[in-house]
Amino acid sequence: MNDIQERITxxxxxxxxxxxxxxxxxxxADGEVQIELPFSERLSQQHGYVHAGAITSVVDSxxxxxxxxxxPPECEVVTAEFKINFLRPAIGEQFLxxxxxxxxxxxxxxxxxxxxxxxxxTHKVIAIMQATIVNxxx
Amino acid sequence: MNDIQERITxxxxxxxxxxxxxxxxxxxADGEVQIELPFSERLSQQHGYVHAGAITSVVDSxxxxxxxxxxPPECEVVTAEFKINFLRPAIGEQFLxxxxxxxxxxxxxxxxxxxxxxxxxTHKVIAIMQATIVNxxx
Amino acid sequence: MNDIQERITxxxxxxxxxxxxxxxxxxxADGEVQIELPFSERLSQQHGYVHAGAITSVVDSxxxxxxxxxxPPECEVVTAEFKINFLRPAIGEQFLxxxxxxxxxxxxxxxxxxxxxxxxxTHKVIAIMQATIVNxxx
Amino acid sequence: MNDIQERITxxxxxxxxxxxxxxxxxxxADGEVQIELPFSERLSQQHGYVHAGAITSVVDSxxxxxxxxxxPPECEVVTAEFKINFLRPAIGEQFLxxxxxxxxxxxxxxxxxxxxxxxxxTHKVIAIMQATIVNxxx
Numbered sequence: 001m002n003d004i005q006e007r008i009t010x011x012x013x014x015x016x017x018x019x020x021x022x023x024x025x026x027x028x029a030d031g032e033v034q035i036e037l038p039f040s041e042r043l044s045q046q047h048g049y050v051h052a053g054a055i056t057s058v059v060d061s062x063x064x065x066x067x068x069x070x071x072p073p074e075c076e077v078v079t080a081e082f083k084i085n086f087l088r089p090a091i092g093e094q095f096l097x098x099x100x101x102x103x104x105x106x107x108x109x110x111x112x113x114x115x116x117x118x119x120x121x122t123h124k125v126i127a128i129m130q131a132t133i134v135n136x137x138x
Numbered sequence: 139m140n141d142i143q144e145r146i147t148x149x150x151x152x153x154x155x156x157x158x159x160x161x162x163x164x165x166x167a168d169g170e171v172q173i174e175l176p177f178s179e180r181l182s183q184q185h186g187y188v189h190a191g192a193i194t195s196v197v198d199s200x201x202x203x204x205x206x207x208x209x210p211p212e213c214e215v216v217t218a219e220f221k222i223n224f225l226r227p228a229i230g231e232q233f234l235x236x237x238x239x240x241x242x243x244x245x246x247x248x249x250x251x252x253x254x255x256x257x258x259x260t261h262k263v264i265a266i267m268q269a270t271i272v273n274x275x276x
Numbered sequence: 277m278n279d280i281q282e283r284i285t286x287x288x289x290x291x292x293x294x295x296x297x298x299x300x301x302x303x304x305a306d307g308e309v310q311i312e313l314p315f316s317e318r319l320s321q322q323h324g325y326v327h328a329g330a331i332t333s334v335v336d337s338x339x340x341x342x343x344x345x346x347x348p349p350e351c352e353v354v355t356a357e358f359k360i361n362f363l364r365p366a367i368g369e370q371f372l373x374x375x376x377x378x379x380x381x382x383x384x385x386x387x388x389x390x391x392x393x394x395x396x397x398t399h400k401v402i403a404i405m406q407a408t409i410v411n412x413x414x
Numbered sequence: 415m416n417d418i419q420e421r422i423t424x425x426x427x428x429x430x431x432x433x434x435x436x437x438x439x440x441x442x443a444d445g446e447v448q449i450e451l452p453f454s455e456r457l458s459q460q461h462g463y464v465h466a467g468a469i470t471s472v473v474d475s476x477x478x479x480x481x482x483x484x485x486p487p488e489c490e491v492v493t494a495e496f497k498i499n500f501l502r503p504a505i506g507e508q509f510l511x512x513x514x515x516x517x518x519x520x521x522x523x524x525x526x527x528x529x530x531x532x533x534x535x536t537h538k539v540i541a542i543m544q545a546t547i548v549n550x551x552x
Contacts, residue, residue, distance in 0.1 A: 016181060057191020087386055089216075102401075240539075248501055293457050318433075328493050333468065
């Protein structure tokens, strides 16, 4: 896992969007990656909550990197598609996106993701994702 | 349509994320909204292309505002869920997100969206979305 | 729960498609419903495995009835949309579809579903679903 | 196209589910396939309309065969996933499912589908699908 952790850390650091959003990589485990996004007005939709697009961006990255932990070493991953349901408004101090591999084949990896809004010690799941990721030879 | 154009222009301006991404509202028509996103390294994924999350954010907003053009005047809209397929890498000088209403009921509006990458005079569809938006009394 | 179990049993019996497919209701619990589908050549795709459409039909019903266990008593439920990933070919003697409520609001319920292929004592998850169900006054 | 039409006609005839539902293949064109499903009480949900699962089954097959018209000759196709929105109750004498290729790569084909309910001369779109199909060497 050390190689893949380093590889994901370097890849995450190369994602301009994650820096622009203020997201940071929290953990990389075999088949599971967590990314945190602190609240910022810079991420808001029109009511001041965090925009669905920002929430989606971090859980998409979490799913993609979770898939990468299961990919053959000579491969990179590309998101083919995902679907996300928003369960509650994105209100919180922090948002934790968790991507988990549900099945990994030679070619395709299917992940589920969730995003939790954190305020003090309260965690609420605000979004769930189902994503298909493709292994591509790099 | 003048009222709804003003309302959408004001709402778009209140979305911190759209300013953070550098997106701007291009057009508002009955059942169709267009948003443009110029390329920026600040939006990149690890290979320097635009991150799927940024592409998703603008077409989500385009679909949401397209739905708003069909909503009862006393309602706001909230994205319940969407699904997006990425057809090609997001390579281009500009990206044009188009959200269109396919069906609007009292409660739910279903939209399709697409994102075109523009380089010079070349347009290529790089992503397609299918979204469900809820009318909520404001 | 007795009322809702009776109501779901009666509703399931009124679904012509479930009889046509040979599916039967296995269990109804608060927020979770299970439906079983025995293998039949009448359900096949071109290679003799069970068609994705038959698998989808039973897990759609399982999610819908799971949502109904959380709906207000004066409401019925209608599937607004779902997304399903097929993880493996549908090969097995029996298929067990499980629908679970992830979140239920006044208007919308979000469920996840899975389908397991059963051969002897082996269970394999072959499909996962994410569904949005609407409460409608009956 | 003659080869692919014959191949799809033979494959459709081998799908037990299509016969069980009473569906028949209407047309095969390059990138577009149409399947018709006559109303039957055997396909109903609890209110007597056609079950979402039957509607989904035919448009899934239409999208899969549309993808097959674009696949390399040595490949078969497998549905990786799809998402479907139901716009109106499935009320009609006939249902016409249309699958169209939006983009086809070496490995993945993305299709959109729609289902129209037909009563006399009235056509209404009742469902729209977005699907990802994989080319697999046969």
